[in-house]
Amino acid sequence: MATARPLTICDVYDGFLAGKKLTEDEWDYDIIPTNATKLKDKYKLNFGKNMVPEDKSTMNNLFAAGLEMLVSTGFYNSDLKRVLKISETDVWEGIKKTPKQIILGEGRDCARFYPRRGNSPVKPIIQGGPTGAPVSEDVFVQVMQSYAQESVVDTIVNGVMATIEGHPAITNTPYEIRALMAEIRGVREATVRAGRPYIAI
């Protein structure tokens, strides 16, 4: 059946509210492993030794198995303890609505984020940074600059500032937000020092 529109975040929330109740243990220890194994068998998936697949049938079977996993299993909300069901049409509608070309950053520091299509001769975007690893407050700018100044780096991903003015940046405390804002300022300072003020973060 045709969809009314791509799902919104509120549609997803409503879908969870209307979903079946289930304990998180049932989801983790029963539903996920059982369904994944069933689909591995159904689609006869065996990757063998190749780290990167060379045959189209493995790629297509894995895609079909993953799509069926999402549609037949649904998605679990760990706060509501409920399972959202999604149709295959909704999945394709979501794929269709997603922009396929994005510009990250601005001006001379921008990176074009376009589909590559297999092992295209075009290199992927290099997003340099500690990827969430903890970084001391006193060297935060320097650590981030060490990435921003690399010519092969196109965009920046930040590390986590371990403290803010000496206080641990503990989750769900004002220090967490203060550290986050300091991180953003620190990354900006690092990109300016590297001569790339408009690079995406």
Next chain:
Amino acid sequence: MRPCDSHECSQLNELKVDMAALNMLSGWVENGNTIMIEQMPIFGGYCGMVEETAICDVASTLASFALFHGNYHLDGPIHIRWGITTSRETIQIAAHVAAAIDANTDLLLANQYYPIAGPCTEMCLLETAAQAIADTASGRELLSGSAAAKGVAQDKTTGMEARIMGEAAKATAGMKIADVNKILEKLVSSYEKNYAKAPAGKDFRQCYDVLTVKPTAEYLKVYEGAVKALAGFGLEIKN
């Protein structure tokens, strides 16, 4: 934050989300922010082994776009025993998932890096290069990293690891997949026996001059050693 910067939101393992994520996403969508949805499926965890983890990974990736308004998906299959993305199994999962989605959609796919060895070690650079080779060859559009020393040790990450990630990707782009697999087999075999005694590496302050933010001569030498080793495995990185 500008519309051309990215906001990151994480799913939970496996095929789960919480209300904090939905609430953040609701605001970001209305603001027109660029959204990166992250999920690191656990190899050997709830999903099971390689193929089952890959199935869950494809499902999680599709959910990022269909349910959560992601503009791009940041993957990162992680090994339950070692806590890394650079193992043979997790590289194989990520590469198969990317190739599968790339062959069937034009979605934008990213992957993140958690090697076991720390900075200023050849092992760290070789692990990072291995994943970059596989990610590039399997069609990913963005490589994000690298969180050396498993991303848990403070100040154990530097720009030099991103350099090898980018240079290995550049050298791989356009290669035949059969050739890539031969390189990967030799490369991963060279370090995978050393996880239990992986070198911890050095602190940022020992890898760089903190005042000038220049890498030390020692780290540049280690980098050159890694480039030489990669050439021996069949990947030529040009200076």
